[in-house]
Amino acid sequence: xxxxxxxxxxxxxxxxxxxxxxxxxxxxxxxxxxxxxxxxxxxxxxxxxxxxxxxxxxxxxxxxxxxxxxxxxxxxxxxxxxxxxxxxxxxxxxxxxxxxxxxxxxxxxxxxxxxxxxxxxxxxxxxxxxxxxxxxxxxxxxxxxxxxxxxxxxxxxxxxxxxxxxxxxxxxxxxxxxxxxxxxxxxxxxxxxxxxxxxxxxxxxxxxxxxxxxxxxxxxxxxxxxxxxxxxxxxxxxxxxxx
Amino acid sequence: xxxxxxxxxxxxxxxxxxxxxxxxxxxxxxxxxxxxxxxxxxxxxxxxxxxxxxxxxxxxxxxxxxxxxxxxxxxxxxxxxxxxxxxxxxxxxxxxxxxxxxxxxxxxxxxxxxxxxxxxxxxxxxxxxxxxxxxxxxxxxxxxxxxxxxxxxxxxxxxxxxxxxxxxxxxxxxxxxxxxxxxxxxxxxxxxxxxxxxxxxxxxxxxxxxxxxxxxxxxxxxxxxxxxxxxxxxxxxxxxxx
Numbered sequence: 001x002x003x004x005x006x007x008x009x010x011x012x013x014x015x016x017x018x019x020x021x022x023x024x025x026x027x028x029x030x031x032x033x034x035x036x037x038x039x040x041x042x043x044x045x046x047x048x049x050x051x052x053x054x055x056x057x058x059x060x061x062x063x064x065x066x067x068x069x070x071x072x073x074x075x076x077x078x079x080x081x082x083x084x085x086x087x088x089x090x091x092x093x094x095x096x097x098x099x100x101x102x103x104x105x106x107x108x109x110x111x112x113x114x115x116x117x118x119x120x121x122x123x124x125x126x127x128x129x130x131x132x133x134x135x136x137x138x139x140x141x142x143x144x145x146x147x148x149x150x151x152x153x154x155x156x157x158x159x160x161x162x163x164x165x166x167x168x169x170x171x172x173x174x175x176x177x178x179x180x181x182x183x184x185x186x187x188x189x190x191x192x193x194x195x196x197x198x199x200x201x202x203x204x205x206x207x208x209x210x211x212x213x214x215x216x217x218x219x220x221x222x223x224x225x226x227x228x229x230x231x232x233x234x235x236x237x238x239x240x241x242x243x
Numbered sequence: 244x245x246x247x248x249x250x251x252x253x254x255x256x257x258x259x260x261x262x263x264x265x266x267x268x269x270x271x272x273x274x275x276x277x278x279x280x281x282x283x284x285x286x287x288x289x290x291x292x293x294x295x296x297x298x299x300x301x302x303x304x305x306x307x308x309x310x311x312x313x314x315x316x317x318x319x320x321x322x323x324x325x326x327x328x329x330x331x332x333x334x335x336x337x338x339x340x341x342x343x344x345x346x347x348x349x350x351x352x353x354x355x356x357x358x359x360x361x362x363x364x365x366x367x368x369x370x371x372x373x374x375x376x377x378x379x380x381x382x383x384x385x386x387x388x389x390x391x392x393x394x395x396x397x398x399x400x401x402x403x404x405x406x407x408x409x410x411x412x413x414x415x416x417x418x419x420x421x422x423x424x425x426x427x428x429x430x431x432x433x434x435x436x437x438x439x440x441x442x443x444x445x446x447x448x449x450x451x452x453x454x455x456x457x458x459x460x461x462x463x464x465x466x467x468x469x470x471x472x473x474x475x476x477x478x479x480x481x482x483x484x485x
Contacts (some may be wrong), residue, residue, distance in 0.1 A: 005345020009331055009338070015375075016333040083329035083387075086293045087346050087394070088318045 002089055006097035014067050014105065024067065024109055029062035029116050036120045046179055053117030054055075054131060054203030055176030057110045058196070061139055062170040064106050065146040066162040072098060072150025073158045076239075091237055099143050106139035107132060124205075131206040137218070138199035141225045148232035151239045174200045195224035244306060246271045246428035247292065248396055251301035254287050254452075261287040263452040264301065269445075271397075274420075274429045276439040278476060279449035285432040286326060287452075289400045292430070293323045305398055322396030326403045326432075328383040328391075332376025336367055336386055339375050340393055347394040361389045365419060381412025385419060394425070399423070401431040405438070417442065440472040449481050455479050 014020050032052065039047040071237070075081040084094070110132050118124050149162050171177055174196035180188050191197045198217040206211045247269040252264040262284040269275045278286040290296045292303055294314045302309060308316040330339050340361060344354035362368055365385045370378055375386055384404060391399055404420065405413040417438050422431060424442070433439050439446055440460040448456040448463070456463055456479045460472045469475040 002346050002348060005342055008345070008410075009334060009342045012338065013331060013333045079325040079327040079329040080331060082295060082325050083323060083390070084346070085295055086321060086323040087343070088315060088344055090349070150308060 002098075003093040003097050006084070006089060006093055007101045010071060010098055011101035011105070013071055014101070020063075020067050024060065024105070024114055025065045026062070027108070028113050030054050030104075031059070032056050032120065046177075049122045050207055051204060052059050053120075053122050054207050055174065055200050056117075057113040057131070057135060057165075058138055058174065058199045058203055059136065059170055060109050060113055061106055061142045061177050061199075062167050064102055064109070064139065065142045065149065065166055066096060066158070067105075068102055068143055068146025069148075069150035069153070069158040069162045070155060072147060072236075073153055073155045077149070077155055085240065087145055089106050091240060094240070095147070095233055095236060098147055099140075102140060102143045102146070102214055103136070106135065106143070110135045110139075118201065127206055127209055131203050134202050134206050134214075135199075137221050137225050138195075138202070140229050141195055141199070141221065141228055144225065144229040144232040147236055148228060151232065151236045162197075169194070170196050173197060195229060206218075244271070245269060245304070247275075247303070247305055247430065249288075249292075249301065251304040252288070252291060252298050252303050252443070253300040253395050254284075254291060254296065255299040262298075262414065265452075265454055267447060267454065267457065269428060269430065271428055271442045272425050274424050274431070274442055275444040276317070276446045277430065277432045277449060278434075278436070278439055279432075280480060282451075284452040285449055286402055288449075289323070289402050289430065289432065292319055294318060295398055304436055320397040321400065322394055322398070322427075323392035324384075324387045324391040324398045324402065324404060325482040326406060328387050330375040330383055330386055333374060335374055336371050336378070337362075339386060339390055341392050357393050357395075361393050364422070365389045379412070381408050381415065384408060384412070384416055386417075388419065392423070395483045396427060398430065401429060403432055403434070405433065405435060406445045413438075436473040436476055448476060455482075456467055 035047045035052055036049060114122065114128050146162065149158055153161060171195045173189065174189040180191050180197070187201060198221045201217040202214055202221065204212065245268045247267065249265050249267050252265040265288055277288060279285050291298050292305065292310060294310055294317055299437045302311060307322060310317055331342065334342065334367055337358060340358045341354060344357055348409050349357065362371055367389060370382055375456065376385060378386065380466065388401065388404060395417060401420070408416065420429065443456065443460065445459050447454050458466065463475045464472055467475040467478040469478055
């Protein structure tokens with residue numbers, strides 16, 4: 001009950017910021033439309049809707065990190081969190097309150113992405129529903145990363161790290177916008193160390209019906225989910241005690 | 244039973260003693276002001292009493308509850324309005340109040356009653372639907388104090404409630420604090436001597452983490468043979484420097 005009151009507040013704070021809506025929903029949709037228009041004129045396999053839609057859906061999730069990190073950093077800076085620390089809210093209420101409302105937002109963002117993709121020619125099938133479900137581990141990773149960054153950095157730093165650095169890492173190391181094999185074996189090895197390409201490949205394999213390949217990408221992603229979530233919770237609790 | 248009791252409450256940081264053996268007893272319903280120059284340790288005392296930071300030594304009780312052993316119970320009976328205005332900016336005034344009601348575990352019915360009561364008490368009707376972030380500093384402070392009060396605390400901590408406000412907003416806010424007198428135990432910190440003198444039952448004067456003087460404003464004026472309270476405050480602070 002107490003946690004729900006807090007998570008409701010977090011959801012309202014995020015949804016009432018027009019920039020969040022613009023980046024969270026608008027930007028991925030614009031990317032889909034623009035790259036599909038390019039694809040129509042100069043066909044590139046990477047920008048075929050079956051490949052582009054899963055990539056864009058995952059790329060859109062990187063903005064979720066920015067939303068959650070900004071909210072937490074702002075709450076810390078304005079003493080709002082300090083006020084709430086003097087109330088009967090428990091540490092688990094804070095963590096769940098920040099994280100839970102972002103999961104339906106991430107799912108909604110993915111749904112919008114696939115609806116637009118369907119309008120652009122993506123074949124409507126049950127695989128799309130499975131693909132939406134399969135974005136949840138990636139969503140949890142990005143949300144936990146937001147909790148981690150928001151616990152450590154101030155609002156300005158969050159803007160730079162989550163807004164610029166993370167979105168660039170997500171773009172460069174995920175194979176969404178270019179084939180990473182073009183950059184050589186070393187780059188592929190580096191990209192495979194990070195979770196971004198695995199999150200995108202999970203979506204692509206589901207959309208293309210190649211379910212047997214899911215596990216090889218799901219395991220490294222789950223590893224990152226566990227590490228990031230554990231680190232985020234530990235850092236948040238440490239900062240909470242330091243108050 | 245005392246509303247607040249501290250025994251040698253001490254907070255040390257690496258090379259600094261922020262609060263040094265702070266001993267005080269505050270009666271229920273009392274309005275107690277902590278005065279002092281910047282860095283005196285006033286906010287640190289409030290932070291320890293509201294369980295935000297742990298003391299290095301000593302102990303303190305809010306009613307029968309220890310700030311060290313009964314943190315959850317303490318949090319149920321206190322309200323805090325921090326030095327910086329701590330409101331949710333994208334939520335309306337009503338939603339901010341609803342949030343604290345929800346966190347306090349109030350039923351929908353009780354929340355409605357409390358919001359109505361606090362809205363009337365703090366004159367928030369005209370801004371009830373506005374986003375808190377769009378309000379002036381004075382309104383935000385009022386909302387901040389209303390949020391601290393809505394959970395029906397026994398002890399209310401107000402850290403510099405009039406900081407950064409213009410003279411009108413400050414005067415209005417002091418009137419609000421005056422209206423709470425006797426209904427709830429209030430501990431406030433401030434730099435405004437005249438208001439502290441007019442409102443407080445007792446004041447404590449701090450410097451360098453130490454409680455230098457304690458008493459009613461009249462007692463401190465008499466003790467220092469001063470003409471007014473501000474002179475008494477200056478004398479007490481300067482005396483320590485010698």
